[in-house]
Amino acid sequence: MFLAPALEVAPLLLGARLTVSGHLNRQHPGVPVTLRITEVEAYHGVGTPGPYDAGSHSRDRRTERNASMFGPPGHAYVYFSYGMHFAINMVCSPEGTASGVLIRAGEIVAGAEVARSRREAGRSSNPIPDHQLARGPGNVASALGITRPSHDGLDLFAAPFDLRAAPLGSKKIASGPRVGVSGEAGSARFPWRFWIEGDPTVSAYRPGRNVPK
């Protein structure tokens, strides 16, 4: 087991509340939406103590895409994925080094109507159940109205964000391999996914390709 910034921070984010005021989202502005975080993943990058993390965007060097992961801790790294989704990370390591925690899922505890209208925009099928409003990293960003051009690199502890720790109570934390990460980095040797056990908002596990036992 390895110890490094993102790995220390990831479990602490479970149960925390992330509020995003909607005004930066031009397509779907609205009242603030608050997420109770229930699932996260840690990623290591350049300059972070611990093993080489082949699943990390910042595994080798700084690029235009991952630049904010090398920025100050406590800020957002927002990336665009699979041609259609955004996902948000909290940067964890000192400026100049890279590590982050991907916010994978949560429960919408305020602003559910705005979140639902953003999620359902452009789709014509069944209404989305409450527990699926922010299930999966792409859905988290969608429900909160987060995009790369408007939110990448911003401080998570200042407007339009407001991140606050919250006690987890009697809930238990579970951990396991990360979702969709290929190769050894997606194996049980990297149990860097953390979630609140039994919570219905936690996303489904999907193994990456070529993951060894």
Place this chain on the structure above:
DNA sequence: TTATCGATTCTCT
């Protein structure tokens, strides 16, 4: 219930 597949575009090789 589980498996497969298409959508869509950015990033790096």
Place this chain on the structure above:
DNA sequence: GAGAATCGATAAA
């Protein structure tokens, strides 16, 4: 040009 830290619909079992 290939692959990607995904999602949701549809098909199969």
